[in-house]
Amino acid sequence: MTTTVDTPxxxxxxxxxxxxxxxxxxxxxxxxxxxxxxxxxxxFVALLGPSGCGKTTALRALAGLEQVDAGSIRIDEKDxxxxxxxxxxxxxxxxxYSLFPHLSAQDNVEFGLRMRRVPAAERRRRAAExxxxxxxxxxxxxYAHQLSGGQQQRxxxxxxxxxxxxxxxxxxxxxxxxxxxxxxxxxxxRRIQTELGITTLFVTHDQEEALAVAxxxxxxxxxxxxxxxxxxxxxxxxxxxxxxxxxxxxxRMPGQLRAGGVTVLGTELQLLGTPxxxxxxxxxxxxxxxxLSAFGTPAMVIGTSFLGSLRRTRVSLEDGxxxxxxxxxxxxxALGERVQLSLRGRxxxxxxxP
Amino acid sequence: xxxxxxxxxxxxxxxxxxxxxxxxxxxxxxxxxxMVEFTFRIGxxxxxxxxxxxxxTNPAKADLYSNLVTAIGNSLTLAVVTVAIVLVxxxxxxxxxxxxxxxxxxxxxxxxxxxxxVPAIVLVVGLAPIYGVVVTVFGGDIWTLAFAYxxxxxxxxxxxxxxxxxxxxxxxxxxxxxxxxxxxxxxLWHVLLPNLRRGILAASFISVAVVxxxxxxxxxxxxxxxxxxxxxxxxxxxxxxxxxxxxxxxVVFLLLLIIGRVSxxxxxxxxxxx
Numbered sequence: 001m002t003t004t005v006d007t008p009x010x011x012x013x014x015x016x017x018x019x020x021x022x023x024x025x026x027x028x029x030x031x032x033x034x035x036x037x038x039x040x041x042x043x044f045v046a047l048l049g050p051s052g053c054g055k056t057t058a059l060r061a062l063a064g065l066e067q068v069d070a071g072s073i074r075i076d077e078k079d080x081x082x083x084x085x086x087x088x089x090x091x092x093x094x095x096x097y098s099l100f101p102h103l104s105a106q107d108n109v110e111f112g113l114r115m116r117r118v119p120a121a122e123r124r125r126r127a128a129e130x131x132x133x134x135x136x137x138x139x140x141x142x143y144a145h146q147l148s149g150g151q152q153q154r155x156x157x158x159x160x161x162x163x164x165x166x167x168x169x170x171x172x173x174x175x176x177x178x179x180x181x182x183x184x185x186x187x188x189x190r191r192i193q194t195e196l197g198i199t200t201l202f203v204t205h206d207q208e209e210a211l212a213v214a215x216x217x218x219x220x221x222x223x224x225x226x227x228x229x230x231x232x233x234x235x236x237x238x239x240x241x242x243x244x245x246x247x248x249x250x251x252r253m254p255g256q257l258r259a260g261g262v263t264v265l266g267t268e269l270q271l272l273g274t275p276x277x278x279x280x281x282x283x284x285x286x287x288x289x290x291x292l293s294a295f296g297t298p299a300m301v302i303g304t305s306f307l308g309s310l311r312r313t314r315v316s317l318e319d320g321x322x323x324x325x326x327x328x329x330x331x332x333x334a335l336g337e338r339v340q341l342s343l344r345g346r347x348x349x350x351x352x353x354p
Numbered sequence: 355x356x357x358x359x360x361x362x363x364x365x366x367x368x369x370x371x372x373x374x375x376x377x378x379x380x381x382x383x384x385x386x387x388x389m390v391e392f393t394f395r396i397g398x399x400x401x402x403x404x405x406x407x408x409x410x411t412n413p414a415k416a417d418l419y420s421n422l423v424t425a426i427g428n429s430l431t432l433a434v435v436t437v438a439i440v441l442v443x444x445x446x447x448x449x450x451x452x453x454x455x456x457x458x459x460x461x462x463x464x465x466x467x468x469x470x471x472v473p474a475i476v477l478v479v480g481l482a483p484i485y486g487v488v489v490t491v492f493g494g495d496i497w498t499l500a501f502a503y504x505x506x507x508x509x510x511x512x513x514x515x516x517x518x519x520x521x522x523x524x525x526x527x528x529x530x531x532x533x534x535x536x537x538x539x540x541x542l543w544h545v546l547l548p549n550l551r552r553g554i555l556a557a558s559f560i561s562v563a564v565v566x567x568x569x570x571x572x573x574x575x576x577x578x579x580x581x582x583x584x585x586x587x588x589x590x591x592x593x594x595x596x597x598x599x600x601x602x603x604x605v606v607f608l609l610l611l612i613i614g615r616v617s618x619x620x621x622x623x624x625x626x627x628x
Contacts (some may be wrong), residue, residue: 065529085532096523098530102548111544112534156530163534 014042014199015076015166017062022071024057024223031057033223034071042197044190045228046210049220050246055203058220059169062201064088075166086115088167091160091198095172097152099144105131105155106140112163130162131155133192150181157189161196168193168200174209186213207247211235219243237347239273241284244349250284251323254353257281262350265297270347281350287312287326289344292333296342299323301333315339386603393597406593418591422598425583428496432579433565435500437558440511443504445554448515449546452524466512469505474570477505485575499577506571507564511557518553555616559609566602 017039024032031054039045047055060066062073064085072079080088091112099108109127118126131137134154144152153173160168170189174182190213193200204210210217211231218228219242227239238244255264257278262269264283302322303314311329316322325341333339366374394402409415444466451458469477481502492498524546531545547554569581580602588595 063533065532085529086535086537090533092530092533094526094530096526098523098526100527100531100545100549101522102551111531111536114544115535115540159534169533 014040014197016041016074017167017199017201018072018074019058019062020072020074022058022061022073023069024054024061024066025069030223032061032068035220035223035225036071037218037225037228039199039201041199044193044200044202044213044215046202046204046214046217047220048204048207048210048217048247051205053220054223055205055220056171057223059171059201059203062167063090063092063169089163089165090167090169091163091165092169093153093156093160093171093173095175097144097149097156097176099147099152099155099159101144104141104143105136105147105158108144108155109159109162112159116163126162127158130158133161133195134158134188148181149177150185153177153185154188157192161192161198166199168198170200170202172203172205174204175206182209189213211247217247219246221246237272238284238349241349241351244272244284249287249324251287251290252282252351253285253321253323255281255283255350257350262348264348265341265343267343267345269343269345272347272349276350276352280353282353283348283350285323285343285348286346287324289346289348290323290325290341291344292325292327292331292339293342294340296340299339299341301335301337301339303335304333315341317341386600389596389600393593393600395593407597410594410597415591415594418587419594421578422580422583422587422594425578425580428578429566429580431497432500432503433562435497436503436507436565437561439500439504440507440557440561441554444508444511445515445550445557448512448519449524449542449550452519453528456525463512463516466508468508470509474506475574477502478571478574481571482575496577496579499572499575499579500565502571502575503561503565503568506568507561510560510564514556514560515550515553518550518556522549552616556613559613563606563609566606 017037019035019037021034021036022032023030023034033054035054035058037045037058047058049055057066061068064080064083068081071081073081075088075090099105100111103111106124106127109130110123113123113126128137128140131140134157136151136154136158139147139151139155142151144155147155153176156173173189174185177185186209189202202210202214211234214231216228217231217234219226219234221242227234227243229237234243234247238247244250253264255262255269257271257276257280259278260271260275262271262281262283264285269283297317299315299317301313302316305312306329309329310326311331313325313327313333314322315325323341391402393406394404396403410419448462451462485498485502488498488501527545527549528541531541536544566580568579569585571577572579573582573585580598584595584598584602587598
């Protein structure tokens with residue numbers, strides 16, 4: 001039996017979560033192709049991938065909103081595959097606004113407690129605390145149509161947390177919000193998650209969002225997890241070309257693979273991931289791993305973008321290859337200006353070149 | 355060519371609106387005004403009296419109206435049973451299709467719209483043998499006519515509920531409620547029905563209005579309802595028949611007003627969910 005501590009939102013109640021070889025088919029289409037994922041109590045894991053890669057299906061399978069065809073799903077060591085969604089003790093925030101329109105914010109947050117037959121006085125107290133936690137205590141009487149998108153998602157978060165669930169599931173909760181609110185709310189979600197210590201699975205197709213908030217990121221592709229690791233691991237040591245290209249910006253640069261090293265623009269670079277046969281390849285080089293130098297490969301500036309503390313410049317090599325180079329914002333380059341490029345020498349992932 | 359282009363779909367100007375409303379209003383008001391005037395008339399003498407209205411409460415004429423009173427009772431019974439059929443069969447079916455079988459939405463719509471294309475007389479020809487069985491199973495009580503009315507109100511009730519269903523994300527609201535610990539009963543009672551209140555009320559009132567105005571099916575299946583009784587009454591007391599027709603119109607008008615009010619209402623003031 002799970003014990004709940006009768007204190008406000010700061011109760012640590014994270015559970016272990018384990019998906020093992022989970023398979024889900026829609027008709028003839030395989031949405032989940034035997035994915036396995038383990039989450040530690042209190043861990044924040046992001047499922048990242050392009051549309052249709054199965055990340056939402058995985059989350060919905062964990063929630064109990066989709067029946068799986070094979071595999072097991074365990075929460076705190078207990079197999080929950082046959083447990084209906086309303087008995088899984090999860091909290092969920094949806095992509096589309098899902099507040100009950102006929103109820104005020106306070107009543108929305110109380111809903112889960114009413115379903116658990118919590119006495120009215122305690123219900124009101126806990127709902128008020130939960131709304132305070134997301135900074136909306138003063139809007140408790142408002143209805144969904146009287147709240148902005150960001151406020152609605154905050155109420156939805158408070159509603160998901162008030163029952164002190166073992167696992168929190170976030171299904172692209174920020175995707176309908178504007179850029180500034182997204183950043184604010186994602187930071188708030190991370191703050192609250194850390195405060196509560198609740199095991200959280202966060203689905204997003206936005207790599208910046210995933211890298212910014214998650215302890216670990218699982219990159220999904222065609223129903224499988226390509227790689228799971230910390231944001232730093234994914235960015236600096238991608239195990240597959242897909243991860244290298246999906247996470248962060250990369251330049252495809254032609255090179256020659258020989259004896260475990262790849263030569264690009266005259267520089268020999270170490271290889272990331274599994275060894276590959278010798279031959280012509282594309283090396284996947286980050287823009288920040290290409291530097292503007294006094295000598296090196298000549299190129300011409302064809303575009304430049306100011307990114308705050310950084311600047312990203314597009315250059316064209318003499319053979320027509322276009323590259324992105326990231327450098328300090330203070331280095332200002334004019335269109336058509338001649339520059340020299342060299343590589344930092346960091347290890348790279350490669351893909352075969354036809 | 356004129357310098358000011360007319361935008362297709364643009365809202366009409368104030369004057370145009372007044373003209374349109376006036377013309378449409380007159381089309382409705384002139385016959386109603388004529389009916390009202392008729393109820394105060396004394397033969398063709400050109401004089402007027404309120405006696406036709408006061409006669410409604412005249413004990414001496416009670417026998418004349420007794421059949422009408424029975425018919426009103428029958429129509430109200432039919433209205434209640436028809437609404438019950440809509441709420442018990444159509445509403446859950448529509449919710450189920452919306453949540454679980456979205457692919458069947460078009461099929462359901464097609465089935466529900468069909469009755470509007472079938473003339474009542476054709477419907478009765480088809481229903482007559484079926485009612486032979488219905489009478490055997492359920493007896494010949496008036497309420498059994500609601501099975502036929504349940505079919506005739508389908509297009510109207512479907513439209514009213516569907517417009518409400520389309521305005522809310524039923525699937526996501528259900529999933530949200532389920533994730534918060536609600537079983538299907540609670541999802542239906544605490545989440546879906548309150549949010550479908552407008553559609554349900556509109557469907558109910560429209561069904562009542564259709565049932566109160568129905569004549570053909572009742573007449574051809576030899577049942578007594580408000581409209582058949584009014585026809586019968588008009589043959590002995592034309593004034594009373596017109597007065598009751600006016601009252602029935604008033605009730606239907608009131609129902610439509612309520613639908614309008616309910617449809618435009620929106621939760622906006624704090625209230626407790628408990």
